[in-house]
Amino acid sequence: MLLAKQISIVYFLKLIKWDVMAVFLYACLVGAMDYLTFFKELTIPLSVSAMIGTLLSLLLAFRTSQSYERWWEARVIWGAIVNDSRTLIRQLIQFIPNDSQKTDYVKQFAIRQSIWCYALAEGLRKCPPTQKVEQYMQQLGADSDNRPNLLLSKHAEQLALLSDQYDINANKQVQLDSTIQRLTDAMGRCERIKNTVFPRSYSVLIHFLIYVLTTIFPFGLDDHHWAIEICLATMVPVLFIAIERTAILMQDPFENKPTDTPMTALSKTIERNLMEMAQMPAPEQASPIATFYLM
Amino acid sequence: MLLAKQISIVYFLKLIKWDVMAVFLYACLVGAMDYLTFFKELTIPLSVSAMIGTLLSLLLAFRTSQSYERWWEARVIWGAIVNDSRTLIRQLIQFIPNDSQKTDYVKQFAIRQSIWCYALAEGLRKCPPTQKVEQYMQQLGADSDNRPNLLLSKHAEQLALLSDQYDINANKQVQLDSTIQRLTDAMGRCERIKNTVFPRSYSVLIHFLIYVLTTIFPFGLDDHHWAIEICLATMVPVLFIAIERTAILMQDPFENKPTDTPMTALSKTIERNLMEMAQMPAPEQASPIATFYLM
Amino acid sequence: MLLAKQISIVYFLKLIKWDVMAVFLYACLVGAMDYLTFFKELTIPLSVSAMIGTLLSLLLAFRTSQSYERWWEARVIWGAIVNDSRTLIRQLIQFIPNDSQKTDYVKQFAIRQSIWCYALAEGLRKCPPTQKVEQYMQQLGADSDNRPNLLLSKHAEQLALLSDQYDINANKQVQLDSTIQRLTDAMGRCERIKNTVFPRSYSVLIHFLIYVLTTIFPFGLDDHHWAIEICLATMVPVLFIAIERTAILMQDPFENKPTDTPMTALSKTIERNLMEMAQMPAPEQASPIATFYLM
Amino acid sequence: MLLAKQISIVYFLKLIKWDVMAVFLYACLVGAMDYLTFFKELTIPLSVSAMIGTLLSLLLAFRTSQSYERWWEARVIWGAIVNDSRTLIRQLIQFIPNDSQKTDYVKQFAIRQSIWCYALAEGLRKCPPTQKVEQYMQQLGADSDNRPNLLLSKHAEQLALLSDQYDINANKQVQLDSTIQRLTDAMGRCERIKNTVFPRSYSVLIHFLIYVLTTIFPFGLDDHHWAIEICLATMVPVLFIAIERTAILMQDPFENKPTDTPMTALSKTIERNLMEMAQMPAPEQASPIATFYLM
Amino acid sequence: MLLAKQISIVYFLKLIKWDVMAVFLYACLVGAMDYLTFFKELTIPLSVSAMIGTLLSLLLAFRTSQSYERWWEARVIWGAIVNDSRTLIRQLIQFIPNDSQKTDYVKQFAIRQSIWCYALAEGLRKCPPTQKVEQYMQQLGADSDNRPNLLLSKHAEQLALLSDQYDINANKQVQLDSTIQRLTDAMGRCERIKNTVFPRSYSVLIHFLIYVLTTIFPFGLDDHHWAIEICLATMVPVLFIAIERTAILMQDPFENKPTDTPMTALSKTIERNLMEMAQMPAPEQASPIATFYLM
Incomplete structure (x- = not known):
């Protein structure tokens, strides 16, 4: 579950410290130039700055909104993974006739589905695989670049076997297949978000506009005191930079950063639910990992 | 049903009173500083404030719009729950052959579905469970962390039994299963909204911008009278704060607040409709609870 | 069909006349105050007004856009009702085998579906029921708070009977059931829009901002002539009020107002189409009712 | 196919020439008044104009965006018609068993589907029917106000006959029925866009705001030269008018205007594809009609 | 996979160099005119420029946002193609009974599906076909204007044959048909984006506004130094032009430009996955082609 802990301000300040420094030095430089003989008499009306400020604000509004959409879509996909994992096990319980082996089969699917969630999370974060997943893959005796895809194929294979064994009605097979198809879609949508970088040109433009603003502002x-002037000339661009940084934090939701989609926690929740449904002992409660921020 | 009563202004004023106080004191402080020797001569052109005001307005527009989306999505989900609850009972009536037990079975589903709605609402609001739900769970002789999930499993179990008993066609079983899947999705989407906090960094940024504005404004x-100055210097930031507060009010639609999704009222409506469809005595008309605001 | 007649300007002016009056008096009052000894020397720079104006414009843009979305969604739903009504009858013609009774059955569905549209429209508008609907309900010998829901149940009941009589394939039954489910959804979505009031707090905020603007503007x-001043001080807030009023006009699309969804006209169109498909004499062409504005 | 030819500037200038004229005369009038004794001393600060300009810009942004959405939706619908027409014929080829008559049946569907596209396009544009469609309807020996709806009914009728003749599996019948249902939906969505006028009140408001701006600007x-003043006072409102006109051009995508959805060209493409699939001689390549603009 | 390499700044500068040049010359011209006798005394307040700047910024925000939507939609469609290609092969493995020929059939589908992806990419980019596709089409002994459509028909034909041979249940046939229908839709949606030009009138308007701004700014x-003046008068319009160019870069996602959807890389990934699923030797890893930018 995604807890409401606050992202540490320190983390954020660390993130923007070099930008602040750069803008501060640049503002000092420009401020100094403003006192040189040649540029002393020069004034550029604040209206020009305001015009660029408006343009920049609108670009940042677009940027913020698109980053939020990506972040939200990532969460919607993982919400759908939670739902479809539950649905898969519920359908199996409903569609497999009661006999001595049924519980075993359901357990196998529940475990494989949990491992699928962990493997997908690790693949997206490009983390080294946890022991749990590694162990499962070794038992399986097969491996692939794309482990979640392999596990879905294994689901499909076992479904084909069970369909033969129990003579499951084709309608029900197709309904199960639709659930697996939705999981395939969720996997593909995660990969799309992971692999599609947000167009760089907008960042370049925004940075360029911020530096133009810092220059003319x-x-x-x-006719103000130099300290105030440098202070204002640093602060205004830093505000714009802070907003852009926040957008950048949100735009890549699978990058092992504080604002990441809490895939590990969600996978634990799914595991717990599936174990309960398959009447297996539940793992310990999902707890936020200490070394990991949640926003 | 969501009635058109107005949120009490008093409630809203209570909500922002500490912010107003803080801004007022801060404005007095800054106003006082403005009359000190050192800062007396200092003027920061209003254009600078206007630039920050525009940036802030756009951020608030983004914030407002995203909060509204969450609030609206919550209502869309509960609208879908109303529809799918009706559809579930209608499908059962249509698909179970007429015999002496049919009415009983339909009643059992109608009651379980009503309890599911109440249990979901309580789980989302993290309220203590009402007597109605508690009683039902005791009769059921089973319990879970996630009661709605358990109840859907019970739906599925009984459907499997009925399918055997009446030899219901697999197509119809699958159609009923799809309805339960949509209810699973609705449940998961509510959990997603509940458990995904709106990114804090935007609030932090907006607050920071408001304080910057209060400082330089x-x-x-x-050259104005000090009373007017303090008055304006308090009012402008308070306007921005009031808009942010309204957005915060909307962004968490399952928090037992006045702008909450009226889940209890909707559950009562669902109960009434299902009871009517299952030909049981209807409960009293859903009436807005006096101690609960509706917005 | 929704004709392109213009909403009468008179209607709109009537709608905002009290607001205009109030703002005019308030502007006179403030204008008079401006000439009093104490406030005479006071000037509040126009930049402050502009800042509030920008904030207000952005809030109104949000408001306008959300109201339009509601209005458009209402029309999308009724468009879907047109489609699904046609689809229902087409499917019946395709799926019921040809025999002497078929035409009768199709006619019964066509009539019930037309009545459903009228009943839904009346229920949403909270109008007294027309004679047509009242007559049908009396013939039916059953009634309910929620007439459209009852009629859909009747559809389902008759479908169950026909399925038995003609031994209709379960696939086709399920396809027909899906059409009825979509009609259930359309009904529920209309109820959601009808019963979810647009959050009042935004209206309160917008009004508050307008009065703040009227005060400081x-x-x-x-140093202008007093007539011009009052004129401007009235006109600017009235522009903002006029935009908000337009948004309010759009936000409740089932309220028997000029900008209402033309549900009666659409119901007549549906009736005509269904009668033609069921080979019954068509009712007269749908004509816009004289006492009803269309926008 | 929608070619990238440029809308003729002449067309656009013709479109706004009366507005430009009106604004020019009005600006001259106001400019003259500005030189009269009474109003000579009067200045209304540009900030007031700017405030109204901001409000107007935001309204125009809303207007532009909604018009674009309508235009884009129209194209999405016609894109879906292309897809579903191909799908219908592909499904028929796949589901009808091979025998001597199969090719004939597929041809009949391919022709009827092509005619459906042409008839829908003509119905939406309220053009007189082309010879092709007229001829087909005469051969058919039936007619209706709503020809596309009639043709879909004919599809359904023939499908029912073929299902009997070839004993087509109910699953496949239902899959074909779903394709026809999607075509019904596409037809209904086109009708919705055609018959729902964009709310007039926004146009009225925008025009009113433009005239207010022209008056006070x-x-x-x-203190400028009168020629410059009139020039600016004409140009600024004309910019706003030009944007609104562009939005109006886009908002009605089925009106036989240059920015229209290229339904005739798309219908020709569909015809070519279907003829190829049904192994009939293809009609000549779709070529943009000379008398018709494409944007 | 879409790598995070930066679009070369040089490419972008090349793109806008003529615009920069034109604006620079125009700014010099206007600057010179400003020093002529007649226009020397003329000042147009910066508020007027700011008003046009706001309007322009909002239009550019709309433009940017719509271009991004098109670009994102293109990526969503290709994401869906990845998913549905995998789903198609997985369904075949699950639905075809195990026998000696099964592997061969799956391989044929896997190869045809890979070729479909390459052919679609080439068709959209209007590139000359690669050797791979050309070779496959020659082996096939059939060709068409619309190769992807032909390949889907071949899929359908072979499915019909396999259904007969293995007596595949109609439910499963229909499920496979739905996957092919989704591929048909993806193809059609790509064609729609490719063939629908972004309305030119917005570009014309934006350019016109930029030149108006360059004239009056x-x-x-x-009273500034002429060098500064020309510098500012060039820079401000160039900022607006740069934003528009970025939007134009995004709006046509199938044009063989740096910001293109990486269809070749995605096709290679699909090929690798399908080959692995069909137990064939995988082609070499997809590597970004050196002569092709990725953004």
Whole structure:
């Protein structure tokens, strides 16, 4: 579950410290230039800065909104994975006739589905695989670049076997197949978000606009005390940078960062639910890992 | 049903009173500083404040719009729950052959489905369970962390039994299964909204921007009477705060707050409809609970 | 069909006349105050008004856009009702084997479906029922709070009977059931829009902002002629009010107002189409009712 | 296919010439008034104009975006018609067993589906029917107000006959029925866009705002040469009008205007594809009709 | 896979160099005019420029957002193609009974599906066909204007044959048909994006507004040094142009440009996955082609 803990301010400040530094130095430089003989008389009206500020604000609004969409879509997909994992096991319980082996089969699917969730999370984060997954893959005696795809194939294979053994009605087979197809879709949608970088050109443009603003803004503040001027000339661009950084934090939801989709926690929840449904002992309660921020 | 009563203004004023106080004090402080020797001569042009105001307005527009989306999505999900509850009972009536036990079976589903709605609502609000739900769970002789999930499993189990007993065609079983799958999805989508906090960083940024604005705004109002100045310097930030608060009110639609999704009222409506369809005595008309605001 | 007649300007002016009056009086009052000894010297720079104006414009843009979405969704739902009504009758013609009674059965469904549309429209508008619907319900010998839901149950009952009589394949039964499920969904979505009030807090905020603007705006126009000042101080807030009123007009699409979804006209179109498909004499062409505006 | 030819500038200029004329005269009038004794001393600060300009810009952004959505939806629907027409014929080829008559039946469907596209396009554009469609309807010996609906009924009738003749499995019948249902939906969605006028009140408001702006704008330009003043006072409102006109051009995508959905070209493409699939001689390549603009 | 390499700045600068040049010359011209006798005294307040700047910013925000939507939709479609290609092969493995020929049949589908992806990519980019596709089409002994459509028909034909040979249940046939229908839809949606040009009128308007801004902007900067003036008068319009160019880069996602959807890389990934599933030797890892930018 995604807890409401606050992202540590320290983390965020660390993130933007080099930008702040750069803008501060740049503002000092421009401020100093403003006092040189040649540029002393120069004023660029604040309206020009305001015009660029409006343009920049609108671009940032677009950027923020698109990043949020990506982040939200990632969560919607993992929500769907939770639902479809539950649905898969529920359908198996409903469609396999009662006999001595049924519980075993359901358990096998429940375990494989849990491993699928962990493997998908690790694949997206490009983490080294946990012992749990590694162990399962060794038992399986097969491996692939794309482990979740392999596990779905294994689901399909076992379904084909069970359909023969129990003579399951084709309608029900097809209904189970639809659930696996939705899991395939969820996997593919995660890969799409992971592999599609947000267009760089918008970042380049926004950075360029911020530096233009930093350059012309101090010339509109002429007759003020130099300390105030540098302070304002640093602060205004930093505000814009902070907003862009927040957007960047959100735009890649599978990157092992504090604002990441909490895939490990969700996988634990799924595991617990499936174990309960398959009447196996539940693993310990999902607890937020200490070394990992949640936002 | 969601009635058109107005959220009490008092409730809203209570909500923002500490913010208003803080901004007022801060504005007095800054206003006082403005009259000190050192800062007296200082003016920061209003254009700078306006630039930050535009940025802030756009961020608030984004915030408002995303909060509204969450609130609306919550209502769409509960609308779908209303529809699918009706559809489930209608399908059972249509698909179970007429015999002496049919009415009993339909009643059992109608009651379990009503309890499912109440249990889901309580689980989302993290309220203590009502007597109705508690009683049903005791009769059932089973319990779980996730009661709605358990009840859907019970639906599925009874469907499997009925399918055997009446030899229901696999097509119809699958159609009923699809309805239960949609209810599983609705449950999962509610959990997703409940458990996904709106990214804190946007709130932090907005607050920071509001305080920056409160700081520099009074220095643009120099030659006015101090009372007017403090008044304006308090009012403008408070307007921004009020909009953010409204967004916060909307963003968590399952938190037992006045703008909450009226899940109890909707559950009562569902109960009434299902009872009517299953030809049972209807409970009293759903009436808005006095101690609960509706917005 | 929704004709392109223009909403009468008179209607709109009537709608906002009290607001205009109030703002005019308030502007006179503030204008008068501006000439009093104490406030005479006071000027509040227009930049402050502009900042509030920008905030207000963005809130109104959000408001306008959300109201439009509701209005459009209502029309999308009724468009889907048109499609699914046609589909239902087409499917019946295709799936019921040809015999002497077939035409009768199709006619019964066509009539019930038409009545369903009228009943849904009346229920949403909370109008007294028309004679047509009342007559049908009396013939039916059953009634309910929620007439459209009852009629869908009747559809389902008759489908179950026909399925037995003609031994209709389960696949086809399920396909017909899906059509009825989509009609259930359409009904539920209409109820959701009808019963979910647009959050009042946004209206309250917008009104508050408009009055703040009306208060501080005249103090930025100091050295002008008083007539011009009052004129401007009235006009600017009235523009904002007019936009909000337009949004309010759109946001409740089932309220028997000029911008209403033309449910009666659409129901007549559906009736005509279904009668033609069921080879019955068509009712007269749907004509816009004189006492009813169309926008 | 929608070619990338440019809408003729002449067409657009013709479209706005009366507006430009009106605004020019109005600007001259106001400019003249500005030189009269009474109003000479009057200045209305440009900030007021800017405030109204911002409001107007946001309304136009909303307008533009909604018009684009309608235009895009129309194209999405016709894209879906292309897909579903191909799917229908592909399914028939796959589901009808091979025998001597199969090719004939597929041809009949392919022709009827092509005619359906042409008839739908003509119905939406309210053009007189082309010879092709007219001829087909005469051969058919039946007619209706709503020809596309009639043709879909004919599809359904023939499907029922073929199902009997070849004893087609109910699953496949239902799959074909779903394709026809999607075509019904596409037809209904086109009708919805055609018959739902964009709310007039927004146009009225936008026009009103433009005239308010034209009135107060010149009073902010006092000390300039009169030619410049009239020039600016004409140009600024004309920019806003040009944007609104562009939105109006897009909002009705079935009106036989240059920005229309290229339904005739798409119908020809569909015809070619279907003829190829049904192994009939293809009609000549779809070529843009000379008298018709494409944007 | 879409790698995170940066679009070369050089590419972008090349793209806008003529615009920059034109604006620079135009700014010099206007700047020179500003020093002529007649126009010397003329000042157009910066507020007017700011008003046009706001309008332009909002139009660009709309433009940017719609272009991004098109680009994202293209990627969503290709994501769906990845998923549905995998699903098709998985379903075949699950639904065809095990015998000596099964592996061969699955291989044929896997190869045809890979070729379909390459052919679709080439068709959209209007590239000359690669040797791989050309070779396959020659082996096939059939060709068409629309190769992907032909290949899907071949899928359908072979499915019909296999259904006969193995007596595959109609439910499963229909499930396979649905997968092919989704591929048909994906193909049609790509064609729609490819063939629907973004409305030119918005580009024309934006360009016109930029030139208006370039014309009036320098008259608001009167008393500055001429070098600064020309510098500002060039820079501000160039910022707007750069944003528009970025939008244009995104809006046509199938044009063989750096920001293109990486269809070749995705096709290679699909090929590798399908070969693995069909137990064939995998082709070499997909590697970004050196002569092709990725953004």
